[in-house]
Amino acid sequence: MRTNFIGFLLSMTLVYGCQMEPSVTPETTGPEPEPYRITRDSIKSGNYLGIAIDEEAASVYPKIQALQSTKGVIYLNIVNNVFSELTTLKERLPLYQYILLDQKPGSDSGVQITIEGQAVKGIYLNSGQQLTQWPEKQAANSSVRVGDPVSSLYEKLASIRSLKAYTNKFEYISLLTKNLSAAYDSGMDQSPQWYFGYSTGPDQMDQIQVHFEGGKVSKLYIDHYAKY
Structure with a gap:
């Protein structure tokens, strides 16, 4: 159930996080309730998950790669x-x-x-x-x-x-979706936002938006989701 929820939320965020991109998610797992956002936290100073405000994109990427093993992150989407x-x-x-x-x-x-x-x-x-x-x-x-x-x-x-x-x-x-097993793409620092998600419990998930200005982290949003 948890894997299906992550997959379903990823499908939704392909459109939510990249509204400028005409993305239609091909793979579906059948009708499921749409998840809803519980709360949003914002970080504009300090750091979150080791990702610091004003940190350069190139040094953020290996930190997100490390979250594959510590948080179960399975995707990283690159906006625009x-x-x-x-x-x-x-x-x-x-x-x-x-x-x-x-x-x-x-x-x-x-x-x-x-x-x-x-x-x-x-x-x-x-x-x-x-x-x-x-x-x-x-x-x-x-x-x-x-x-x-x-x-x-x-x-x-x-x-x-x-x-x-x-x-x-x-x-x-x-x-759009970066292969986290592959090397850093130097062009990623031109993106205004990266986002990724991971499970925080049964049918619960956090999505992290990392916003950039001039190739450096400007702010982070943490959206907390749960299934109906």
């Missing part, structure tokens, strides 16, 4: 980590677990790619349709397929982008 030029992302794509490709404005045919370990785990359209490869009718060397090694992702996406019918799907490239 959005690009329109694929060629700048060759080294950055393998550092993320959730990638969204879409046109402007967002569309039902936007493509969500999830990565687990070192391979593509799932491919969904924003409409909710699940795919085994994208584009569906392209050859293996010019499509992203479930099971593809993450090391091949950039070259495959570059091949797809060269196809006129799919060029517009690279107008909006969002690198």
Whole structure:
């Protein structure tokens, strides 16, 4: 039950924390009550979970990585980590677990790619349709397929982008969920906010928002959630 609650809250916060990003969460676990926020705490001086106000983003990241073992943190979302030029992302794509490709404005045919370990785990359209490869009718060397090694992702996406019918799907490239097992992405310090969550008890969870200004922590919000 606790794992399902964390997964459900993560699905909700993909939209809540990144309202500028046209994210539609592909994986659901069936109808469950929507969680509600109990209280919000704010930190504007000192530190919380070892994350200090005015601390630089690069030194915050390993502290969040350490929370995987101490708090059970399973995700870190990076707000407004959005690009329109694929060629700048060759080294950055393998550092993320959730990638969204879409046109402007967002569309039902936007493509969500999830990565687990070192391979593509799932491919969904924003409409909710699940795919085994994208584009569906392209050859293996010019499509992203479930099971593809993450090391091949950039070259495959570059091949797809060269196809006129799919060029517009690279107008909006969002690198949202960071792979906490991977190295720090130096571009993360341009984000105005990171957020992550962890269970605090049966059907209870805290979500931590880390806000940045100029690459340094400006404030933290702690939202306390519980299930109905």
